[in-house]
Amino acid sequence: MTTASEPRTSTGVPLPPAATDQPPAPPGPAAPPQGPPAGTAAGTAPGTAPLRALLGYARPHRAVLLGTLLVVLVASASGLVQPLVAQHVLATLGSGGSVVGPIVLLGVLVVLGAGLTGLQSWWQQRTSERVVRQVRRDLVFRLIRLRVPELDSRPPGDLIARVTSDSTLLQSAATEGLVLVANGALSVVGAVVLMGVVNLELLAVTLGVMVVVGVVIMLVLPRIREAVARGQQSVGAVGAALDRTLGAARTVKANGAELRETGTAGDAIESSYQAGLLAARYVAMVKILSGVSIQAAFLSVLGVGGALVASGHLTAPALIAFLLYVFYLASPIGSLIAGAGMLQQGLGAVGRIEQVKQMAVEEDVDDASPVAVRTHSTAPAVEFDDVQFSYAGRAQALRGVTYTVGGGTQTALVGLSGAGKTTMFALLQRFYEPTAGQIRIGGVDIATLPRSEVRRRIAYVEQESPVMAGTIEDNLRYSSIGATDEDIAEALRVTRLDALIERLPDGLRTQVGTRGVQLSGGERQRLAIARALLRKPEVLLLDEATAQLDARNEQALRDAVDQAGRRCTVILIAHRLSTVTAADQIVVLEHGRVRALGTHQELVDNDELYRELAASQMLVGEDGDPVEDLAPVS
Template sequence: RGVAVAWWTSIAGISAWVSAQLAFVAVLGVGGARVASGALEVSSLIAFLLYLFYLVAPIGQMVQGVTQMQNGLAAVKRIREIEELPAEEAAGAAGAVGTAPAGVSFEGVAFRYGDDRPVVHHDVSFTVPAGGMTALVGPSGAGKSTVFALLERFYEQQSGTISVDGRDIGQWPLGELRASLGYVEQDAPVLDGSLRENLVFAAPGVGEADIRRVLALTRLEDLVARLPEGLETKVGHRGIMLSGGERQRVAIARALLRRPRLLLLDEATSQLDAVNELRLREVIAEVARETTVLVIAHRLSTVTTADRIVVMEAGRVRAVGTHRELLDDDDLYRELAATQFLLPT
């Protein structure tokens, strides 16, 4: 539809311009010949040319109006297509949500994004104990991010069971399930507003004591002290006033203010330098004392201290263990560690 509109706009604009020029040439040619033969006064020819000039602007506006109408019709059609897409159930109010760390279990999960798409998960099974840090590692395309999408019920698995606190996520009210989860993505969004507004965006009623607790937990107290107006300082578009590590810690602090029972971190350190990565690793370790942390990592240095590491490859779980156990028992993990210079000397 967009291509058709672009075609119509091009053809209509060119046609209107060419038509106006041809009309001018025709009037001037025919009128000039009649003036030369004495059949028409020069003043009449000038009048016809003025009439033509007066008509050009309205004709151009009419063409522009038709073009805009085509654009509008294309937009309306696209909106209707979006409205007709299948929608998930209404999340509704979250109700009372606990604060205790939540455990997760995948049992024989198989999933694909569509009937015509390849299978992403093949009989995926693993458990995440309540509390502490569990990491998902593996090469790109292994299905790690899909684990998060299924946990948040953005998609439904074709088979198998996904449980949170021993309860199938299909039996959780959607609002309650998502209120129990905190999610920090790879490119953590920071909005154009004050630091306080960014922190309390998902928990507007949170108290000052909770904000101070989370600032201490995420090592942001020095940042607040350094900013000219403290928490009220504007951080700029996409948090331009903050470094990459500070933006990630702000995103984690924002998630923690919701008091999630399970914190999902998707490649939280992928864009950080070594110093900021070390600070963020310390923050994640501190957070793991309060809640369950499930982290996706390509940098194994981020998760070497994790309580449990799940190694995925081609949509399957191939090994589970600690960093030391996997170095001894799993060839893929040992290869990943070697490429990142993490093998013991």
């Protein structure tokens, strides 16, 4: 049974992870971007929906775009009049009249057309930059707020490509493409009308040639869109491959996998190249056909028009004017085809951008108050009441889990890998929603609270202890922007980072590098714990938070957790039982169920699995008696 609030992906893609106790593994080297077929928005029909979305991006700028179109039309009108003026000049020369006036008018029309074209170019480029700015803002806003299941099922590099390369294609399509199509279509209509004024027979010849070529072009244009969509999907795969490799650079180098990873990225690059070539072929074909149509029309008009002039049914100036209109058609037809090509490329990108809009986001989060505000004068109790949870397409991760963590106490979660420990932390922070049961903090069901409120009450130290690029101070203040210098100094002292800060030339302003690579694993872990303590939470979650610490620093951190436990409720996950023997309560989990509850000694006496775990770490002998002469083994 699934509750209505359970997050779902827009594509139905199963949400991993590899084990119920661990976050999903990163995608493999050949993992393609997931989602609807390239070029279509998720859950929408291909064709009309992307076009409607594209027009939606242009709608806020319709006043400027209409003004731009008006300028273009005036410029085009000046070009349309020029053949008629030229005909008048030729007719005047034939009759011996003065041509000064017509020539001056012709010059004014040329200058006016050039000036208006420059103005139109500026307005158009400015508008296109504004469109892409808004699209990128919207995408970034949504991507940062995507629900965790959505993020787990998609490579980050592919999502980033939608903000960068896909939005760039949209930039031209939503402004220049639309203006070119509108201008080209209206200019062609105007030219056709004036050509009909000059001679209807020659107009029929011209249209006959161009209609045949136009039908072929319309069959080719959709292929451009399909090729561009495939190319953008491959670009996303390149980004995903690089993100995967660079995010584990030391692992790649240590295993000598550079050639393999280069090959993986190279395959995606080759796929993008082939798709780009295919699109280029179609674009070249369209340009050839448009050029051929003009030349064929010119030759047909020249042949038929020459015969009409010879028979006296058409004057030479009229034939010349008509031929000028045929040449004039090259420009609006070129604009029409170029605009249609841009629209097809943009539609290929719009489909991928619209997929992001179909992904589920956390709408009840905000950054208005990143500092936790205590709502209880005492540390609240945390209750799991018959909680069940399943990752999509997998067996149940939690099977009716029920237990209570007393306010201001320490509870440790232990068990074999895959027992569901990390899953419970994810549910506590509403990264996922339980499929049944309730989780309460201070007696309040967290499902009734905004996610932002739940997370303000909780501080979480992940097993990997991620550190953000920036300075040490940036990382410390990340969860508590308003922390005082005294608060920071105390957190550094408790986590024994104060000595490290004193040794560093730049102190708190020392850069930690991407993902904190300038720090050791233990330093990153202590920094993550200091960041959590600065938050002064009601509930502190520690996921194997001392795994990378030496014995001395581990004891210091245990003391710090003990101090924190006096003002907040502490829940910790531990594989090293030596770190939790003093916990108020230990919950033993097995296959998503609570197997046993109690203190360390109670569980040693009464639970076979816990006694086995303790014996394997030499905390007790096989008979369950304490091992006095052996230190705990990490």
